[in-house]
Amino acid sequence: xxxxxxxxxxxxxxxxxxxxxxxxxxxxxxxxxxxxxxxxxxxxxxxxxxxxxxxxxxxxxxxxxxxxxxxxxxxxxxxxxxxxxxxxxxxxxxxxxxxxxxxxxxxxxxxxxxxxxxxxxxxxxxxxxxxxx
Numbered sequence: 151x152x153x154x155x156x157x158x159x160x161x162x163x164x165x166x167x168x169x170x171x172x173x174x175x176x177x178x179x180x181x182x183x184x185x186x187x188x189x190x191x192x193x194x195x196x197x198x199x200x201x202x203x204x205x206x207x208x209x210x211x212x213x214x215x216x217x218x219x220x221x222x223x224x225x226x227x228x229x230x231x232x233x234x235x236x237x238x239x240x241x242x243x244x245x246x247x248x249x250x251x252x253x254x255x256x257x258x259x260x261x262x263x264x265x266x267x268x269x270x271x272x273x274x275x276x277x278x279x280x281x282x283x
Contacts, residue, residue, distance in 0.1 A: 154207075154227065154266070162207040164260040169251065170204040170226055174280060177239035192238045193280040203251050205244040205269065232274040245272040 154163055179190040196202055206226045213219035227244040235242045246254055250268050253259055 154269070159207070160262060162209060163265055164262060165257070166208050166210075167254055167265075168206045168208050168224060169246065169254065170206055170224075171201045172204060173201060175202070175204065175243055177235060177242070179238050180240055183240070190238075194235065194277050195280050197276055197278045203246040203248075203254075205246050205254060227269060229269070229271050232271045232277070234274040234277050234279060238279075242271065244269050247272070 154160070174193045174195040176191050176193050179186040179192065204226050206224050208222065208224035211221040211223075213221075228241040229244055231239060231242040246268070254265075254268060259265065
């Protein structure tokens with residue numbers, strides 16, 4: 151989130167938002183900013199079950215010499231971790247609340263401050279560690 155307010159990212163947040171529907175996401179344990187050895191991967195999902203909508207942004211590059219040549223790229227927005235994830239990793243994906251998914255995908259919503267207010271961590275109480283090394 152720390153770079154979303156930079157000038158080059160603001161238009162993407164205003165006009166190029168997407169979601170990544172997932173059942174679970176994985177993080178590899180970091181110790182002192184480095185991947186722990188041996189590698190330890192952990193899975194996180196919702197305690198209530200079901201899909202999570204990870205919030206993201208995307209861009210489309212168009213080749214000015216060939217209008218059919220397009221390149222797509224996307225990024226999942228990351229945040230400071232909540233307690234449960236901080237034990238494993240120093241970042242976490244932005245998980246949209248169910249009530250915010252429709253607004254996030256609404257192309258008419260382009261109020262930067264309102265969008266930034268939506269980008270906040272989900273509570274640790276809503277997540278569970280599902281897989282251990």
